[in-house]
Amino acid sequence: MLSVSTDSHFTHKIWQEQELSKMVEGGVPWPMLSDSGGRIGTLYGVYDENAGVDIRGRFLIDPDFVIQAMEVMTPPVGRNVVELIRQVQAYQHHRATGEVTPAGWRPGKTTLKPGPALVGKVWEVWDPKKEMGEG
Amino acid sequence: MPEPAKPGYSCVTPARGPLAAPEATGAPAAQAVPEEKKTVQARVGKPAPDFEATAYQAGGFKTVKLSDYKGQWIVLCFYPGDFTFV
Structure with missing residues (x-):
């Protein structure tokens, strides 16, 4: 910092x-x-x-x-340090695993493995209501 | 990777500001950027533009180069001024 x-x-x-x-x-x-x-x-x-x-x-x-x-x-308007930390965690996760993090991702939520098998199938594995909610 | 300079307690040499990337000039060490190159160089997905600045930390003054922190995650935060409200 x-x-x-x-x-x-x-x-x-x-x-x-x-x-x-x-x-x-x-x-x-x-x-x-x-x-x-x-x-x-x-x-x-x-x-x-x-x-x-x-x-x-x-x-x-x-x-x-x-x-x-x-x-x-x-x-x-001041910054949101929670969002900064979330971005650091997401980039570190991607760097370590190659997986990508959908919108609103937080640690513990679903990540995606990009590739031909996932094309058109994101809706099957990622539910925005569940993944982006407060839970 | 060079260690960041240790805080000193005396006056420090004025920092050089923006530094040219070594690969851009072919020089072994970073050099001050010529006047005509002082334009916006920060882009996501591109190397961070290096610079040198005078800093206060832990009770002392020192000269800090951004590239001193290469190899770590760096958060670089600009703000309008000390003693402002937000």
């Missing part, structure tokens, strides 16, 4: 000490990166030149250094 904003590393230190450490015991453990000038945000397509800040953008990068997922949001 790495966090990035256009604030300086000095500002990150004060934010950690004055506020974050009061919400998370010991403060956040990951490196807080400074992107002053927005050059890194520009590279990732999340730098807002008018506001001079990096907007909310999240990138999931696999061990081969390939971007597998991204989510970019405007400032007023």
Whole structure:
């Protein structure tokens, strides 16, 4: 986990000490990166030149250094960490087994083995009401 | 894979920002990206654009390269600013 904003590393230190450490015991453990000038945000397509800040953008990068997922949001709405963790679990499951995860998949729910035998048969093995419900 | 730099307590050298991929330049080590290449390079299914930044972690300042974390799952989160509300 790495966090990035256009604030300086000095500002990150004060934010950690004055506020974050009061919400998370010991403060956040990951490196807080400074992107002053927005050059890194520009590279990732999340730098807002008018506001001079990096907007909310999240990138999931696999061990081969390939971007597998991204989510970019405007400032007023916060992220859903539960969805991020779900995506990490799904990509890790795929990487380990080659199986794919249907919409709304969570650990323990049905995964699919792609191949000729499954064509036109997904409805037999995957019931959206059962798989995507609260249960 | 190089270990991420250990946190230091003194001033750090200014970080270089975006880095060119070694295979793109043929150079053995990552180099700062020339001005004309500073466009959006992040795409799903493509290699993550590498960069270097100054960071605060565990009470110290250090220079972090994204590729220091190659071989692990990485979550890279941008946000509008420290002390904002959401």
